[in-house]
Amino acid sequence: MASNRGGVDGPGGHRDHRLVDRYPSVDEVVAGAVDLTERHPLGVRLRRVGTARSGEPLWLLSVGRGSRNVLIVAGPHSNEPVGGGTVLSLARRAATDPRLCEGADTTWNFLLCLDPDGARLNKGWQSGPYRLTRYHRQFYRPGFAAQPEWLPEESGTGRLPETRALLAVQDQLRPYLQCSLHGVDVGGGFVEVTRALDGLPEQVARAARELRVPLEVGPYDALYWPTLGPGVFEIPPPKQGDQFAAITEAAVQSTWFHPQPYGTVTAVVEAPMWGVDGVADGTPHPDPRPELLSISDGLRAEAQRIEALLDRVRPELVARAGQFLAPVEEYLAVSPALADAWHPDAALSEPSRLPPLTRAHVMALRISARRLMVRSSGLLHRALTEGAAGRHLDVLADLDASITRVCAVYEEEYGAHWIPVGDQVEFQSRVVLAAFSALAPLRPFAAGAAPGPQG
Numbered sequence: 001m002a003s004n005r006g007g008v009d010g011p012g013g014h015r016d017h018r019l020v021d022r023y024p025s026v027d028e029v030v031a032g033a034v035d036l037t038e039r040h041p042l043g044v045r046l047r048r049v050g051t052a053r054s055g056e057p058l059w060l061l062s063v064g065r066g067s068r069n070v071l072i073v074a075g076p077h078s079n080e081p082v083g084g085g086t087v088l089s090l091a092r093r094a095a096t097d098p099r100l101c102e103g104a105d106t107t108w109n110f111l112l113c114l115d116p117d118g119a120r121l122n123k124g125w126q127s128g129p130y131r132l133t134r135y136h137r138q139f140y141r142p143g144f145a146a147q148p149e150w151l152p153e154e155s156g157t158g159r160l161p162e163t164r165a166l167l168a169v170q171d172q173l174r175p176y177l178q179c180s181l182h183g184v185d186v187g188g189g190f191v192e193v194t195r196a197l198d199g200l201p202e203q204v205a206r207a208a209r210e211l212r213v214p215l216e217v218g219p220y221d222a223l224y225w226p227t228l229g230p231g232v233f234e235i236p237p238p239k240q241g242d243q244f245a246a247i248t249e250a251a252v253q254s255t256w257f258h259p260q261p262y263g264t265v266t267a268v269v270e271a272p273m274w275g276v277d278g279v280a281d282g283t284p285h286p287d288p289r290p291e292l293l294s295i296s297d298g299l300r301a302e303a304q305r306i307e308a309l310l311d312r313v314r315p316e317l318v319a320r321a322g323q324f325l326a327p328v329e330e331y332l333a334v335s336p337a338l339a340d341a342w343h344p345d346a347a348l349s350e351p352s353r354l355p356p357l358t359r360a361h362v363m364a365l366r367i368s369a370r371r372l373m374v375r376s377s378g379l380l381h382r383a384l385t386e387g388a389a390g391r392h393l394d395v396l397a398d399l400d401a402s403i404t405r406v407c408a409v410y411e412e413e414y415g416a417h418w419i420p421v422g423d424q425v426e427f428q429s430r431v432v433l434a435a436f437s438a439l440a441p442l443r444p445f446a447a448g449a450a451p452g453p454q455g
Contacts, residue, residue: 020422022128023081024088026116029074032088033061033112040095050165054117058165061087061110063094064101070436071175073111073166073255076149076182078118079141081126082271083181085425087112090432104440109173114148114162121323130418132274132407135185136378137385137400143326149180151253166255174262177439179432180255184272186367186416188216188279189427190231192268193435194260200267201229203434211423211430213272216279218360220368221270230282235268267435271424274416278363288357289344291366296343299369303335306376309399313384313392321387324379331376342369367414374406 024032037044043064050058072090074083087110094100094108101108113119119126124138144150148162159167170178184190191204208215208231215231222233238253256266285291310328317325340346342365347354355361381399384392410416 020085020420020425022421023126024084025123025126026075026084026113026119029084029088029112030059033059033091033110036061036063036088036091036095043101044091044095049111049169050161052115052117052162053160056116058114058116058162059112060169061091061112063091063108063110064106066101066104066106068104068106069109069173069175070106071109071111071169071173071178072432073114073149073178073180075113075115075119076180077141077147078115079122079139079185080181080183081119081122082183082273082421082424082428084113085421086181086271086428086432089425089429093429093433100436104436106436106440109169109175111166111169114166115142118142118146130273132186132410132416133404135273136374136403136407137381139375139378139382140324141327141375141379142323143330146326149255151255151258163255167258170255170259170262170264175259175264177435178256178259178264178266179435180266180268181428181432182268182270183424184216184219184270186272186274186371186410186414187219187276187364188214188231188272189431190216190219190222190233190270191431192222192225192233192235192270193228194235194256194264194266196228196234197265197267197435197438199438200431200434201232203437204229204231204431207427207430207434211427212275213419213423213427214275214277214280216270216272216360216364217282218279218358218364219270220364223355223361223364235266265435265439267431269428269431271428272419273424274410275419276363276367276410276414276416278414279360279367281359281363283359285357285359285362288362289348291362292342292344292347295362295365295369296339299335299342299372300339302373303332303339303376306373306380306402307332309395310380313380313388313395316391317383317387321383324383324387328376328379328383331372335372338369338372363414367410370406370409374403377402377406 033046037046045062047060048057049060052058072087074087091108091110100106118140121140122138125135148160148166151159151163189208205215217230225236226234228234235256238257256268314325341353377399381396381403384396
């Protein structure tokens with residue numbers, strides 16, 4: 001970016017998404033929000049709605065004064081920074097296009113970053129240059145229990161302060177639309193919704209086509225979920241004890257469903273960082289058995305190798321770099337069950353386990369298996385770099401080589417290519433506007449056709 005406000009102004013005050021060349025930091029997103037309140041003091045407000053675990057404020061930016069609310073949540077996962085740029089883009093549009101607020105009797109509310117603590121732990125790669133190896137060596141994402149969108153505690157005890165803040169905002173606003181802004185490190189764009197929205201699949205496909213974003217038609221996240229259209233999936237209500245047992249994030253209550261009693265529709269919008277065209281190939285796979293065998297055996301072997309490395313260094317790192325070890329141990333714990341589920345003897349003989357596999361499904365599974373292990377390698381590499389003060393150089397070299405090897409496979413075998421930040425932001429923005437257009441009472445415009453000036 002050419003400014004610390006999250007974008008670049010073009011002629012006539014319009015903002016060209018193609019000129020946004022890096023992710024804004026947490027501080028830059030807040031600065032952009034403050035700047036917007038100063039430019040539009042009557043229609044834009046910024047208020048603190050909670051406190052992160054570190055004591056950092058959680059900020060809600062509100063645009064418009066309609067009686068109905070839209071809620072946009074950025075930064076739910078700390079390694080997915082695209083939402084910061086998206087909330088600034090959408091907030092500027094809402095502040096300057098009356099069709100989005102007055103025309104739809106709507107107030108737009110933007111939670112600027114749900115996990116600022118985790119986001120700051122990704123600052124080593126977030127500003128670029130964007131290379132897969134650099135991303136994974138500086139990667140951070142907390143374990144499942146430390147991710148604020150999830151509600152693993154039925155009683156509510158032990159919920160994170162960020163989670164409590166989001167729930168309070170949902171209960172106060174009772175939004176008719178909630179959008180959670182996520183990113184895919186390697187793969188394609190897709191959308192998950194709690195119920196079907198008219199015209200959304202067509203608008204998602206159009207945005208992907210025009211921005212040259214691969215549309216992921218068989219993502220691992222939605223492997224068992226109903227398909228509403230290419231790249232659009234319906235999130236089923238949380239349910240324990242079924243095929244989701246190996247997919248932790250789908251097996252618990254979440255903030256996606258918490259506001260559903262208010263009539264809220266939630267859309268989870270995934271934008272890719274490095275695109276892989278193969279995830280868009282929905283043709284049937286001619287022979288998935290050898291692919292599944294390779295995926296299953298490879299995941300099991302790599303998990304065992306990393307587990308052995310972890311055993312060598314764990315005692316020393318627990319006290320010094322525990323925040324990096326927790327997610328590694330979680331990835332290693334779920335890997336055997338996933339390897340079992342993806343083994344062809346189980347996956348192909350039990351129809352309830354996997355759907356009929358397309359080439360896109362197989363590519364998604366290949367990426368997912370490698371993702372678990374390269375993240376484990378990256379987190380352990382970082383734990384050693386930051387917590388072991390030059391010790392265990394042989395383990396560090398082994399992990400470094402593993403990261404390099406997986407990233408080479410991503411690029412050379414899977415064809416992973418960088419999607420410009422501006423295109424990631426624009427893809428998310430168009431999907432959010434499409435969901436809004438499907439639900440807004442006046443349906444003020446065809447989403448993606450006339451997004452309005454960005455101020």
